Amino acid sequence: MSTLVVGSRASHLARAQVREFLAPLRERFPDVVFRHQVILEGGDQDRRTALSQVSARSGGSAFSTxxxxxxxxxxVDVIVHSLKDLPTANPPGLILLPPPGREDVRDALCGSRLAGLPQGARIGTGAARRIAQLLHVRPDLVPVPxxxxxxxxxxxxxxxxLDxxxxxxxxxxxxxxxxxxxxxLPVEQFPPSPGQGALGIQIREDxxxxxxxxxxxxxxxVDAEVRAERAMLAELHGGCSVPIGAYGKAEGDVLTLHAQVTSVDGNRQVEARLSGPxxxxxxxxxxxxxxxxxxxxxxxxxxxRPTATV
Structure with missing residues (x-):
């Protein structure tokens, strides 16, 4: 009987993602033992310091190193990541497999609808992209890390x-x-982080x-959609700590990619949309x-970039 050790972060969400990923595999391969192993990351151990600083200290990503x-x-034999947390380059000897489908890619506002927020409302988020996109639409909002x-x-x-x-x-x-x-939040106005909603399934190449x-x-x-998003991110030399949003959507044999870059203060925003094979x-x-x-x-x-690190 073969055994595969599947690693992930310790959070409830990471554990739920592992269960989601393994459920059909356990049915398909009853003779394989899938064992889950928790691995603590810098971003899990230090929840006060800014993620960019945690990433710099770890020499990589706060949520994957x-x-x-x-x-x-x-x-471990496999890691189940949130794909949006992964740097665009794999360490030597590691590869990403196609993700098993994708959940809702959108951001969600909890506590109030956007139109219902009062002037100067306090919005909780530590993500540069979310802060930038919200301030572009509502400059009066006050982001709270x-x-x-x-x-x-x-x-x-x-x-x-918080509001x-x-x-x-x-x-x-x-x-x-x-x-x-x-x-x-509408994806056309608030494109998500590249890979959001998808799992990053990483194994050793050998x-x-x-x-x-x-x-x-x-x-x-889904693999093609997220590869387009991540290729765009890599070309811009961006990472999970920069205000870049992207969403790839396939219809038949055509893939359309919509991407957006916004200044952290929300004052400047550029967008592009293109379709291809x-x-x-x-x-x-x-x-x-x-x-x-x-x-x-x-x-x-x-x-x-001086303060943002993958």
Missing amino acids: NQEAALVAGE IRGNVPPRLNKLKTMN AVVLAAAGLKRLGLDDAISEV NDLAREILSTAGDPV LSEPEKLGVQVAGLLLDQGAEDILAAI
């Missing part, structure tokens, strides 16, 4: 006297917290057993990045 190290060392897992962030509506908090709809739905959503077992789990269409997602991502650069995206990103 330790898991990737465990994978390289052979302590919050960190932590999904339930504690929701609880900060009361403990920090609303912004969270990924995917995480709320995976945790059965749909009732907390006051409004899902692990033939994991590759064989997991080969049937991926969705090739579903079979060439990376090429589309690079082309969309070029359109954004033509509109001045580099100036926006250069202003924040």
Whole structure:
């Protein structure tokens, strides 16, 4: 009987994502033992420091560095990430498999609808992209940095006297917290972080057993969509701490990518949209990045890169 050790972060959401990923595999492969192993990340151990500083201290990503190290060392066979938390480049010897479908990609406002927020409302979010997009639409809003897992962030509506908090709809739905959503923000106006709603399934390149077992789990269409988003992000030399939003959507053999870069204060925003063959997602991502650069995206990103780290 074969065993695959599946690693993830310790949060309730990470555990829910592992259950979601493994449920069909356990039915399909009853002779394989799938064992879950929790791996603590810097972003989980330090919930006060800004994520950019935690990432810099860890030498990588606040939410993936330790898991990737465990994978390289052979302590686990598979890592189930939130794809939006992953840097666009894999460490040597590691690869990403196609994600198994995708949850709701949109951001959710909890506590109030956007139109119902009073002048000067306090909005809880630590994400540069969410802050920038909200301030572009409502310059009067006051962003309040919050960190932590999904339930504690929701609880900060009361403990920090916030008018609303912004969270990924995917995480709320995976945790059965749909009732907390006051409004899902329109994806056309608020494109999400590249890869939001999708799982990042990472293995060692030389692990033939994991590759064989997991080969049937991926969705090739979702894979193309997120590869376009991440290729655009890589071309802009961005990461999870910069205000870049993107959403790829396939219809038949055509893939359309919409992307947006916004200054942290919300004053400047550039957008681009382009369609191309579903079979060439990376090429589309690079082309969309070029359109954004033509509109001045580099100036926006250069202003924040000294303090933003993947």
